[in-house]
Amino acid sequence: DIQMTQSPSSLSAFVGDRVTITCRASQSITRYLNWYQEKPGKAPKLLIYATSTLQSGVPSRFSGSGSGTDFTLTISSLQPEDFATYYCQQSYNTPRGITFGQGTRLEIK
């Protein structure tokens, strides 16, 4: 099974900051990497798929990069509504096997 490791597990930042979350796969997943945002009591929301393609309606301050085993999610200028938990997810063998990272909780400093 492909394991996904996110870092950091939690992060505090100010509105306006630039933040980066990292996700590492236990083996190459080429570019089959997706990012989700989750807020309390709500279903996860797809932000970015295939490493760097923004889902429709997602603000351009979100961006993704990487390939192989190492990937990043960057938020260029944090807005109050961005404070949430973020998950990476590999879909290299979808629908046969999917794994999520453990999540990164982004909090207001």
Next chain:
Amino acid sequence: EVQLVESGGGLVQPGGSLRLSCAASGFTFSSYDMHWVRQVTGKGLEWVSGIGAAGDTFYPGSVKGRFTSSRENAKNSLYLQMNSLTAGDTAVYYCAREWGSGMDVWGQGTTVTVSS
């Protein structure tokens, strides 16, 4: 409006069974791979099942042999049959549509509680 609505959650005793349903609307259900994902309160997301558009099914080791997903395209419905439930299966269960290799549409979730 593209929508997924789960139902069937509830309280079940350890060792018991439960069948979840997911009703799809607003899109051509038969054309999409679908997934079940669960989340234990305060914990992360765990993929539980994937089902291809043709009905082929896939599971992680944690539920393989206990959970069975199926779909009824004529009814735009997805199902998850869960057997031999344990406390560790207590979670909110989501159904989700796969698109562009990500899951772009999610239901609101249904809560399963396994307890005596």
